[in-house]
């Protein structure tokens with residue numbers, strides 16, 4: 001066992017850190033305030049190869065490993081968790097799904113522009129009545145011979161208003177329950193495709209979350225991913241990798257808040273000392289540093305298992321479960337260390353605290369992660 005990154009991994013981490021400091025930090029408070037999507041910054045991240053990080057170069061990606069992905073996600077999330085979730089969905093759920101299970105036609109037509117960051121992807125599984133209970137899909141894709149007729153509504157869709165390519169799970173044969181679900185590639189602008197109102201969220205406000213409606217959308221058969229009825233397994237498999245991305249996002253939010261609290265505690269003076277001289281603050285920093293390191297190791301372990309072709313469902317759920325709780329605790333403590341300054345916008349920690357909460361909710365709530373972990377433990 002070696003606790004050492006390669007030169008390439010360290011280079012990617014540094015590139016992500018530099019980008020976050022120079023390109024993401026300047027407007028992050030304003031984007032959060034006004035729910036503004038970081039369009040320009042995502043375009044640049046695409047040009048730098050961060051939108052299709054793990055995709056093979058022949059399909060427009062950067063051919064990096066999952067460890068590098070975790071390192072980049074952490075650095076970007078420290079500064080802008082909204083930009084990080086755009087990246088996470090595009091990389092883990094959309095590009096990964098198309099590369100692993102798409103046909104050559106689908107890779108050429110859809111994967112290449114997504115991996116190059118020329119287009120943005122969205123993953124449409126959740127519905128008004130199918131969030132955690134993902135098998136209960138109400139969106140229907142009726143088999144019409146050469147195409148599917150798609151009807152229904154998807155909720156909470158990250159990149160909903162900015163994507164061009166949507167991977168949509170829909171029920172084709174209800175009698176087969178989850179074995180009757182298909183995954184279809186839907187293009188923005190197909191007849192009958194509509195984008196609902198933007199959600200006004202507590203956190204990750206720069207990311208763009210909408211409901212998406214389908215009314216008699218004709219989706220060609222060639223846009224079905226995998227065999228008939230593969231849609232549910234497809235979604236579950238992708239979420240295993242997606243949870244590594246969200247765990248790394250939570251890790252970044254936690255470590256971003258920690259770095260700010262550490263710096264502040266060295267600068268701010270009270271009772272004739274710096275805050276860092278006070279044992280009450282020292283103990284808080286010690287707990288934060290320890291928990292963050294443990295979360296980091298869980299994230300890297302899940303990524304390592306994925307990179308080496310081992311099963312990683314349990315590891316990714318453990319990483320997400322733990323890192324998202326650490327993100328909540330660390331951000332609350334960071335606000336506390338900042339005192340009144342922590343409660344106002346310009347010190348960043350209150351935003352990180354709001355951003356942290358969603359990591360316990362999306363890509364499966366903490367309760368869902370416990371289901372996945374306990375099933376593996378009890379196998």
Ligand code: CAA
Nearest residue numbers: 125126131132133134135158233236237313362363364368
């Ligand atoms: N890989 C492949 N197949 C899998 C799988 C995996 N990781 N996990 C489950 N499956 C298969 C099972 O083998 C089973 O297949 P068979 O019937 O052929 O044996 C089938 O899927 C159904 O599995 P379960 O019986 O375990 O289903 P369940 O309903 O009891 O529980 C669940 C499944 C874990 C609760 C699942 O529904 C789940 O993960 N729910 C949460 C959904 C979720 O994470 N949504 C996030 C939306 S995306 C998002 O948030 C993105 C964003 O915006 C940031």
